[in-house]
Amino acid sequence: MKIAFFDAKEYDIPPFEKYGKERGIDFKFYETKLNEDTVGLAEGFDGVCVFVNDRVNAPVIDRLFGYGVRVIALRCAGYNNVDLKHCFGKIHVVRVPAYSPYAVAEHTMALLLTSVRRIHKAYIRTKDFNFSLNGLTGFDLHGKTVGVIGTGKIGRIFIGICKGFGMRILAYDKFPSAEGVEYVPLERLLAESDIISLHCPLTEETYHMIGREAVDKCKKGVILLNTSRGALIDAEALLEGIKRRKIGAACLDVYEEESDLFFRDFSGHIVEDDVLARLITMPNVIVTSHQAFLTEEALDNIAATTAENLVTFFRGEICENELCYRCGNIETCMKERREKCF
Numbered sequence: 001m002k003i004a005f006f007d008a009k010e011y012d013i014p015p016f017e018k019y020g021k022e023r024g025i026d027f028k029f030y031e032t033k034l035n036e037d038t039v040g041l042a043e044g045f046d047g048v049c050v051f052v053n054d055r056v057n058a059p060v061i062d063r064l065f066g067y068g069v070r071v072i073a074l075r076c077a078g079y080n081n082v083d084l085k086h087c088f089g090k091i092h093v094v095r096v097p098a099y100s101p102y103a104v105a106e107h108t109m110a111l112l113l114t115s116v117r118r119i120h121k122a123y124i125r126t127k128d129f130n131f132s133l134n135g136l137t138g139f140d141l142h143g144k145t146v147g148v149i150g151t152g153k154i155g156r157i158f159i160g161i162c163k164g165f166g167m168r169i170l171a172y173d174k175f176p177s178a179e180g181v182e183y184v185p186l187e188r189l190l191a192e193s194d195i196i197s198l199h200c201p202l203t204e205e206t207y208h209m210i211g212r213e214a215v216d217k218c219k220k221g222v223i224l225l226n227t228s229r230g231a232l233i234d235a236e237a238l239l240e241g242i243k244r245r246k247i248g249a250a251c252l253d254v255y256e257e258e259s260d261l262f263f264r265d266f267s268g269h270i271v272e273d274d275v276l277a278r279l280i281t282m283p284n285v286i287v288t289s290h291q292a293f294l295t296e297e298a299l300d301n302i303a304a305t306t307a308e309n310l311v312t313f314f315r316g317e318i319c320e321n322e323l324c325y326r327c328g329n330i331e332t333c334m335k336e337r338r339e340k341c342f
């Protein structure tokens, strides 16, 4: 089978070549993202493999369908960039629901520790033989309250890590299901948390869940952590909250308008996005460019699961990682309805 692989990075290629060879999949790697301008590159392929910032909207889906592309293999968990409703009845969509929740949860804690212990500042100082400690005072995480929004695979692991630090945990989830966690209404979580970490998916409902109103409800000096999806936070409200000292610090692995910026080198360019540029100038903002997933274990799992998804799909078997527009997950179709929605 021939698969057009979009937004390929040098770290993607070795594991996908390895599993492609093992499973009889011929990946053609394109550096460009999939969008309306580049979709023509998918002509002649059986499937496409895409990542978080490829734009799989209705016009792209129609063109893929016209080329005879039968499957969109997401090599990530989130699928907010794919118009699933428009795919329904045309093209199947498979994803990698979990590749290393530890990678993301550990990165979230790395950002938090960097921020509260000013490691980002200390690193630059000592590189310049400046051994002064002025301005580097942090605070203990022990005894602080962390509010975790979204207690799925990543949220639960992050909770476990925070418990190890002796922190008090408050959680909010639309579908609470974790054991031994104190679930509270969102308003209470916002009001009582010293640190808030987002681990829920981006949906119409969660879009800008941290906006002006939510920021107003937070404790003064709150630290916001977002390793989930950028648009969970209204970036302008975040900037305003930082400027008026309501938000004490922000650690962002994702950004609302990241798709044209992240994963590329803009160091010699003028960045047009004034909100991001201003956020990055702030001493209490740390930005990483959607890096939380990037561990050797996760890259290997992503490639292995994607190859397995493709092989299963093209064998005509039920792929448990297929997304279904109607019920969310093909497994649910099979268990509850004993039939495939698609």
Ligand code: NAD
Pocket (backbone or CB within 6 Å): 077, 078, 097, 098, 101, 104, 149, 150, 151, 152, 153, 154, 155, 172, 173, 174, 175, 176, 199, 200, 201, 202, 205, 206, 227, 228, 229, 253, 254, 290, 291, 292, 293, 294
């Ligand atoms: P998951 O599906 O296991 O958990 C998501 C949780 O969010 C579930 O418990 C669900 O009930 C909850 N939820 C759904 N709607 C909600 C709402 N409206 N309000 C509150 N909670 C709600 O997902 P996961 O594997 O833990 O991943 C979480 C998110 O992390 C993903 O959606 C993805 O966007 C992001 N992610 C980021 C990276 C990265 O590199 N930064 C990597 C992987 C995943």
